[in-house]
Amino acid sequence: MDILSEAIAAIRTGSPTSGLFIRHAPWGRRYPIVPGAGFHVVLQGSCWVVPPNGEPMALGVGDVLFMPRGADHDLVDSLDSPVTERALPGEPREIVGPGVRTVLLCGAYELGRRHSVVGRSHPLLDELPEFVHLPARPGRHPALRGAVDLLAAEIAEPRPGSDAAVPALLEMLLLFILRSWFDEQADARSTGWAGAFADPAVAAVLRAVHAQPARAWTVPDLSDVAGVSRATLARRFAATVGEPPLAYVTRWRMLTAARLLRETDSGLGAVARRVGYTSEFAFAKAFKREYGLAPGRYRRAEDNPPLVAV
Incomplete structure (x- = not known):
């Protein structure tokens, strides 16, 4: 079982949104926090992202910026330019002006965090920084670059089939952003989820839990799957996944x-039986502890999700 694909499928909700935006300097836009994740890709020109706290980051052609928790931020053509308006749904696709032209591909995903009492979705996303910057570098992340090019072309010049192609490409883009980030982390260290993918024992446990969430897992069962001692599994699992094995089973x-x-x-x-609960009451109690809603109310709320701004 593909751990990354399963994790994304478990947290993806709603429909992703995207658009091409043309900005002529001077310009500045404030992007409010969104109940999901957002991204920007610079297709032409350059700009700066200014977080509420922290140093501004320069973005150049081909750079990808991913906000896994939808962090608020400003985008400006220059650090001297004022932020004039908030970016909202229905935002003008082009801002005219006398200066240099910048073209941005922007989008957003809903990632199942909005009802969680503790504001979390999946630990592989929870461990990411507020801003994931993937600079364009020759020879790095060719799949990500290809997905960006295809998506930009479909949005810029819609053709028959674009309504089907764009959502599929957005799903691919999310996967390639995460894969590229974890690849970069694997080059630097072996902790976190980059380490989980690379550790055979931890990866084996993750695959087993994903495949059989209803099984009454015990620590000895999981250590048998991993092929290592209980103490070794506990240490390596906590160092990479960020929580003990049985806590991850519940999550x-x-x-x-x-x-x-x-x-x-x-x-x-x-539903309760498929995730390992013989008692509907026990399942409802555990679910409400995590999401703050009874399962039935959660289902009704998800039928009417909020709009995610691009």
Whole structure:
């Protein structure tokens, strides 16, 4: 089982949004926090991202900026330019002006965090920094560059089939952004989720839990799957995944349950059984502790998701 694909599928909600934006200097836009994740790709020109706290970052042609928790920020053509307006749904696609032209591909994803009591989705996203900057470098991340080029072309000049192509390309873009980030981290260190993918014992446990969330997992069971001692598994799992193995089992069960509630019409008893609960009451209690809503209310709320600004 592909750990990264399963994790993305478990947290992806709603439909992603995207658009091409043309800006002529001077310009500045404030991007408010969104209930999901956002991204910017510079297709032409350059700009600066200015976080509320922290140093500004320069973005050049081909650079990708990903905000896994939808952090608020400013985008400006120059650090001397004032921020004039907030970027909102219905934002003008072009801002005219006398200066240099910048073309941006911007978009947003919903990632199942908005109902979580603790504001989390999946640990591989929770560990990411507020701003993931993937600079364009010759020979680096060719799949990500290819997805950006294809998506930009479909949005700039829609053709028959574009309504199907754009959502699929947005899904690919999210995958390639995450893969590129973890590849870069693997080059530098072996902790975090980059280390989880590379550690055979931890990866084996993750695949087993993802494949069988209803199984009554125990630490001895998981250490047998990993092929290492319980103490070794506990140490390596916590260092990479960020929590003990059985805590992750519970987290994965709740993520799987939330996905089933969003995407299927299965009754609550059936959902409970598919994630390892023989008692619907015990399942509802655990689910509410994580999401702040009873399973039925969560399902109704997900039928009417909020708009995510681009």
